[in-house]
Amino acid sequence: MADNRTMAQMLQAPIEGYEDAIVVPPINANNFELKQPLINLVQSNKFTGRQDPHNHLRFFNKVTSTFRHPEVPNTSIKLLLFPFSLDGEARDWLDKEPPRSILTWDDLVLKFINQFFPPSKTTYLRNEITTFYQKPNETFNEAWERFKGLLRQCPHHGFSELHQLDTFYNSLNTNDQDALDSAAGGNFLDKMPREGLAIIESKSKVRYSRSRPNDSRASTNAPSSTSSPSNNSFEIQQMAALLEDKMNIRMSRLEKAISEKNATTPATVKAVEEVCVTCGSEDQISTLILNKE
Incomplete structure (x- = not known):
């Protein structure tokens, strides 16, 4: 049969071949429509091709399970909504699929997973x-x-x-x-x-296992691995000097107290214990016991 179109008509873009890859079965239910809040919820977690496809399917299934119609299969609702959940690379993938090549929800899941979760x-x-x-x-x-x-x-x-x-x-x-x-x-x-x-x-459920190799008790008793011997020596010298100063001040106060006491009532010193040099606590200096003769 002869083609009677003009060259201009032949050069025009075709008006066919723009069907979607996903084929949604006919829906004959009355008063059925996809509500905008449901579409917005699906679009709130779009898959771009960089996320975990399994997690996306879990989220999508959870969202679409909240919408049910007595005369419309849930799989048909999923086929209608799934394109709204894609963006970027994932949307480009679906657009490049051959028209009418996805006939069921299982077909869509299989192609989607194989595309974004390859066997490797x-x-x-x-x-x-x-x-x-x-x-x-x-x-x-x-x-x-x-x-x-x-x-x-x-x-x-x-x-x-x-x-x-x-x-x-x-x-x-x-x-x-x-x-x-x-x-x-x-x-x-x-x-x-x-x-x-x-x-x-x-x-x-026990958040901190007792089997952690670096036990906190060991770390408090052992020197830090980042501390060099020279740093440790310097810190010890500083501590010793500080304790010595505290001892000198304390002994001066004791000697003054003894002198003042002897000036009025003769007394003898019964016992004075040494200061603990490891902690430097003034509480560990024994109380000077003065006995009247």
Whole structure:
């Protein structure tokens, strides 16, 4: 069939091919509309392609679950709202998807996750979980929160609950392993997985674990690693000079008191204890006992 259009008409931009990638099933419900407050709530946490896509889906599912219509499937509402939750790189990705290529909510989730959480990232996080270990200065609670964070970042890791608990238990230092064994009344791994998880959660509520390697008691008794011998010597000299000054002042006062006392009533000094040179406290100087003859 001959094309009777003029060249000018042929050079015009086409009016077809502008359909969206997402196909929303027909909605025949009466009085159905997306309320602006719901759209605003979805847009309050836009995904740009730089955040965790799993966290975005969790937030989106939570928001859309608050809106229900008896005649409209929740998946249709999600398909309508999801484009409003994207921005920047993520919005560009959706716009570049072929028209009418996303037919269901599951299709959208699959393409979204594969785009912003590639298999290489899954492999990396699985390795981080498998080789997890408690850091030298990390408390039990900090280690447990970090371990759960890795699991949450990769919800499709595929590790069973038993594998997770076994990995975490064997990653701990000796003190924290002993604490879990003690809480379990024996060997921690002899417990059922659910019981073991409850024990870990209970112990993690103690914010400061006793197993932190740098014990505060040791740090107060030991000299700082940043202090050089010369600095320590100078500080000791200063302390000694200060104590000597305090002793001289105190002894002068005592001698004056003795002289004044002898001028009126002869007395003898029974005992005078030495000053504590480690703390320099004036309270540790014994009271001068004067006895009348």
